[in-house]
Each structure stands twice: as structure tokens, then as C-alpha cells.
Amino acid sequence: MKRRQFLASSGLAMAGGLSGLSLLPRRAEASPLSLVIQPARYALEGAVTEGMVSLSPDGPPPVLRLRRGETFVAEVTNTLEDYTAMHWHGLRVPNVMDGVPYLTQVPMGPGDSYRYEFTPQDAGTFWYHPHCNTMAQMARGLTGVLIVEDDEDPGFDLDLPVNLRDWRLGDDSQFIDLFTARGAARAGTHGTVMTANWQQEPVYDAPAGGLVRLRLVATDTTRIYRVQLPGAEGQIIAVDGHPVEEDVPMPTEGAPLILGPGQRADIALRIPGQEGAELVVLNEQPGRARTLLTLRATGADRGRALDELRPLSANPIAMPDLSQAETIEFVFGWSPEQSSENNGFCGTLGYTFWSINRTAWPGDASGTGPLAVLERGKTYVLRLRNESPNDHPIHLHGLLFMPLASNQRYVPANWTDTAMLLEQEVMDVVLVADNPGDWAFHCHVIEHQKSGLTGYLRVT
Ligand code: C2O
Ligand code: CU
Ligand code: CU
Numbered sequence: 001m002k003r004r005q006f007l008a009s010s011g012l013a014m015a016g017g018l019s020g021l022s023l024l025p026r027r028a029e030a031s032p033l034s035l036v037i038q039p040a041r042y043a044l045e046g047a048v049t050e051g052m053v054s055l056s057p058d059g060p061p062p063v064l065r066l067r068r069g070e071t072f073v074a075e076v077t078n079t080l081e082d083y084t085a086m087h088w089h090g091l092r093v094p095n096v097m098d099g100v101p102y103l104t105q106v107p108m109g110p111g112d113s114y115r116y117e118f119t120p121q122d123a124g125t126f127w128y129h130p131h132c133n134t135m136a137q138m139a140r141g142l143t144g145v146l147i148v149e150d151d152e153d154p155g156f157d158l159d160l161p162v163n164l165r166d167w168r169l170g171d172d173s174q175f176i177d178l179f180t181a182r183g184a185a186r187a188g189t190h191g192t193v194m195t196a197n198w199q200q201e202p203v204y205d206a207p208a209g210g211l212v213r214l215r216l217v218a219t220d221t222t223r224i225y226r227v228q229l230p231g232a233e234g235q236i237i238a239v240d241g242h243p244v245e246e247d248v249p250m251p252t253e254g255a256p257l258i259l260g261p262g263q264r265a266d267i268a269l270r271i272p273g274q275e276g277a278e279l280v281v282l283n284e285q286p287g288r289a290r291t292l293l294t295l296r297a298t299g300a301d302r303g304r305a306l307d308e309l310r311p312l313s314a315n316p317i318a319m320p321d322l323s324q325a326e327t328i329e330f331v332f333g334w335s336p337e338q339s340s341e342n343n344g345f346c347g348t349l350g351y352t353f354w355s356i357n358r359t360a361w362p363g364d365a366s367g368t369g370p371l372a373v374l375e376r377g378k379t380y381v382l383r384l385r386n387e388s389p390n391d392h393p394i395h396l397h398g399l400l401f402m403p404l405a406s407n408q409r410y411v412p413a414n415w416t417d418t419a420m421l422l423e424q425e426v427m428d429v430v431l432v433a434d435n436p437g438d439w440a441f442h443c444h445v446i447e448h449q450k451s452g453l454t455g456y457l458r459v460t
Contacts, residue, residue: 032073032115033064037084037130040141044193045200047173053080053140060198061144063161064128066120068148068313073117078108080137083345086116087131087397088146089262090241090417093118095437098397101132101346101364103438103456120148122315124241125161125215125264132346132364134446135221139168139178141198143219150313156268157210157302162281162293163198164259165220166191178221184447185353187390188222194283196293203294209273209301211309213237214281215266218259221446224391224420226256226284227292229267235306238266240416242400243312248412256284260393262418262444268309273301317400317415318432320379325430328372328380332394332421332443333387335360335452352452354388354443360452370458371441374433382429386421392448394421396457398439401431418444433459 040054055061066072078084085107087099097118101107108114126146130137145161168191170176176192183189196202206212214234218225228251236248240263250267251257259265271279277297282289335352352360356371374380382401384394395418403411403419407426421427442454 032075035074035076035086036079037076037086037142038079042141042198043173044167044169044195044198045173049167049169049173049175051140051175053137053142055142055144060163061128061142064144064146066146066148068120068123068151071117071119073115075113075115076108077113078110081110082136082347083107083109083132084130084137085114085132086128088116088118088126088128089395090126091118091120091146091148092122092398092400092435095398095435095439098437098439099131100397100440103440107132107345122241123148123150123313124238124243124315125217125266126241127217127219127264129219131440134347134364135178135349135450136347138219138221138446140175145215145217147215152310152313154213154310154312155211155308156213157207157304158212159215160204160206160212161215162196162217164196164216164218164225164292166223167193167195169193179349179447181351183222184349184351184451188445188447190222191220194290194292201291201293203296205298206271206295207302208271208275208277208297208299209303210271211304211306212269212271212295213266214269215264216259217264218261220261222261224261224393225259227251227259227265228256228282228284228289229269230280230282232269232279233306234267234269236265237268237312238264239414240264240418242315242317242415244412244414246412246414248414258420260391260418260420260444261446262393262395263420268306269295270304270306271295271297273297273303275299315415318434320402320430320432322379322381322430325379325381327383327428329383329385330371331357331385331387332392332453333358347450349447349450354448354452356441356453356455361454364450364454370438371455373458373460376433376436376459379430379432382431384419384421384427384429386423386425389423391423392421392443392445392453393418394441395444396439396441398435398437399431399433399459401429404428404430435459
């Protein structure tokens with residue numbers, strides 16, 4: 001609900017006196033955003049791809065822009081023939097709004113609706129996606145960017161959200177197998193067509209000499225992006241939704257910016273002053289770099305400088321108390337046996353390959369019992385131990401955590417909801433368990449999540 005609408009509705013309630021108040025409770029006055037999960041078709045390349053999933057019949061899921069402190073209400077309706085539920089990745093919402101089937105809500109069957117309502121407390125770059133039938137629905141399109149605006153405009157000339165994702169299409173532009181068993185047991189099954197905002201190598205006009213906020217959002221089910229910005233003058237101002245507390249260097253030759261599935265980077269860029277000059281965003285891949293998108297300088301030189309930008313709004317994050325912290329270890333590895341229980345409502349890959357603490361957990365609907373029970377308000381160190389030869393972007397719902405140390409590399413101390421855990425890496429992260437509920441905890445390579453690498457933490 002917009003502030004303006006809220007003022008109007010509370011005015012109405014007051015005019016009606018006390019009886020008016022009871023007849024017009026505030027919530028009934030909110031005009032919810034209606035989001036309809038539906039089949040879609042769209043030309044990602046030559047021919048139109050059928051069998052996509054979006055929030056409109058013929059285009060990508062919209063960028064949702066929310067304001068901090070203003071209640072967001074969305075009536076989400078499912079018109080698919082399968083179950084679904086919507087999750088707001090990275091947002092610290094009340095548990096019942098988190099969209100995890102059976103853990104926080106009953107999933108929506110065909111024709112069902114669910115009313116999501118929450119008030120964002122953090123400004124930054126987030127995203128949304130289903131948490132039921134994730135493989136089928138995300139791979140077919142249902143991943144969108146969600147922005148919570150800063151309280152004060154930092155002063156950019158252009159704000160450009162970029163939804164990075166791939167598609168598994170055959171020569172006829174139609175979907176092929178969304179995953180393979182071989183991929184699921186290793187690094188995941190990569191797409192065949194790479195896009196930014198559902199376009200291949202789009203070119204965006206940007207004011208010459210102006211300042212752009214590039215919001216890169218890795219929503220692919222598998223790909224770990226290795227971003228390069230050759231020759232760019234810029235600064236990474238936020239990672240995974242939160243302003244950086246410790247500098248993250250701009251990518252350089254041999255040291256790309258790594259963005260695993262679920263991760264985000266907000267980059268302040270200064271566009272070259274000369275009209276027509278181009279700034280290319282690349283993904284490093286074996287053999288050659290691929291263009292993700294291009295920014296082209298247009299118009300007269302605005303002569304802006306990066307240091308003109310105002311700082312991003314700080315987010316209210318509880319300070320951990322390391323002196324009191326308890327350490328809990330989680331081991332991510334192979335699945336010991338085909339032990340996944342799957343209730344069948346949210347889709348199964350038909351295999352279990354992965355495990356947390358040597359138990360393979362069932363897919364989207366997070367299983368039988370919590371991996372750990374955390375006491376509300378206390379500080380915990382989670383020791384994330386990767387006993388596998390693959391990388392895993394480890395994501396936790398509802399809470400924020402910060403890396404402390406790794407056995408392999410220096411990890412900057414920045415708040416996140418998704419940490420890249422490299423092969424064989426052991427990383428300690430710290431959090432304050434300040435949001436009660438059952439919070440899903442999983443790898444964001446969807447094939448890993450769906451074949452065992454998922455569970456949940458309980459905050460009581
Ligand atoms: Cu981005 Cu459990 O989700
Ligand atoms: Cu999430
Ligand atoms: Cu994984």
C-alpha cells in the first residue's frame with residue numbers, strides 16, 4: 001500500500017467514527033497488488049518459446065519496487081496446473097509470508113490464492129521466485145527482481161536492474177530437459193541460451209558521463225556468473241542486498257566478480273563521457289568471455305563523478321556477540337543412500353545425490369525436522385563444511401549472516417543471505433537468531449536443493 005493510499009483510507013475510517021473503524025479495518029483498505037502465476041510464451045531467440053511461466057502471458061516477471069516501512073500486500077493467484085508458493089529471496093519477512101511449502105504455508109493448488117503481506121525493513125536488491133516445483137517453474141521463467149528503494153535517492157542518473165538467467169532450449173527454441181541426472185550430481189545442468197532481462201546481449205542507453213546503478217541479480221537455477229567489466233570506472237556498493245561494510249574489489253583480469261545463483265551485486269558505474277562509447281558487462285567462460293549486456297553512452301557529457309553519490313541507506317541489522325556464540329557445524333556432501341522422502345506435491349527430480357549432515361532432505365518442502373534449533377536473540381557461528389568437489393551457494397531464509405573466516409581465502413565481512421561455498425571449503429559465518437520461525441537453509445543450485453541439499457533452521 002502506498003503511503004498516499006494509507007492516508008486516504010485512515011481518513012475514511014475516521015470519518016465513519018467508531019463503527020466505521022470496525023467496518024473498515026485497516027487491512028481491508030489495503031489495495032493488494034494482484035500477481036497471477038500463469039503460463040507464458042515469449043521470443044527469447046528466433047522463435048517463440050512456449051510453455052514458459054511468468055506473471056503475464058507474454059513477458060518477464062516485473063521488477064517490483066517497494067518502500068521500506070510501507071506495507072506490501074500481494075494477492076498471488078496460481079493459474080498453473082501444478083502446486084506453487086511464492087518466496088521473497090533475502091527479505092526478512094514474518095515466517096508465514098516466506099512461501100516455503102509445508103514449512104510456512106500450504107502450497108497453492110490450481111486456482112488457489114495466497115495473500116502475502118509484509119513491511120520491508122531493509123533497502124536493497126532482492127528477488128522473488130516460487131519455492132514449490134522450483135525446478136519446473138523457475139527454469140521456465142518465474143524469477144523476478146524485487147527492489148526496496150533507499151529512503152533517500154543516492155543520486156544516480158539511471159537505475160538498471162538486470163535479471164541474469166539462462167534457458168535450456170533446443171534448436172527449435174522450445175524447452176529441452178530442464179536438468180540431467182549427470183548435471184544434478186555435479187555442478188548442475190547449464191542452460192543453452194544466456195539472457196539479461198530475457199534478452200540476449202541487450203544494449204541499454206545510458207547518459208554519457210552519468211552515474212548508473214547496475215543491479216545484477218543471478219536468478220539462474222545453476223550458473224555461477226564470473227562477471228567482468230573491462231575498463232569500467234566503478235565501485236561495488238552493495239552485495240546480496242546490503243551496502244558493503246568492507247570493500248569488495250571491482251573485478252580485474254583473472255579475478256572476476258563471482259555471483260552464484262541467488263546472489264546480487266549493486267555496482268555504481270560512471271559511463272564514459274563520449275557519446276557512443278560502450279561499456280560491456282561480460283561473463284568469463286571456459287574458452288571465451290560472453291557478453292551479458294552493453295551500456296552505450298548517449299547525449300552530452302554530464303560530467304558526473306562517483307564521489308557525488310550519497311551513501312546507501314543503512315539496514316537495521318543486529319550486532320552479533322561473538323563472546324557468547326555457540327558454534328554449529330553443517331556438512332554438505334554426497335547423499336549416503338536414496339533416502340529422500342518426498343510428499344510429491346512440489347515435484348521431485350527422482351534422485352537424491354546430496355545431503356546436509358549426511359541426510360538427504362526432500363526438495364522444496366523442507367523435510368522432517370530442523371537441522372538445528374536456535375534460541376531467539378542469541379548469536380551463533382555456523383560452520384559450513386563442504387565435503388564435495390562442487391561449489392554450493394548456501395542460502396538461509398529469514399536471517400542475515402556474515403562470513404568470518406574461510407580455510408581457503410579471505411572473505412570480506414559483508415551481510416548476506418547467500419554465501420558461495422567453494423569446493424572443499426570450510427567457512428564460518430555468524431548470525432543473530434532474531435527472527436522466529438522455521439527458515440529454509442539450502443543450496444541455491446536448484447538441482448542440488450531438489451536432490452537432497454536442503455533443510456531448515458528453527459528459531460524459537
Ligand atoms: Cu531463493 Cu529458498 O530461496
Ligand atoms: Cu530465500
Ligand atoms: Cu549445491
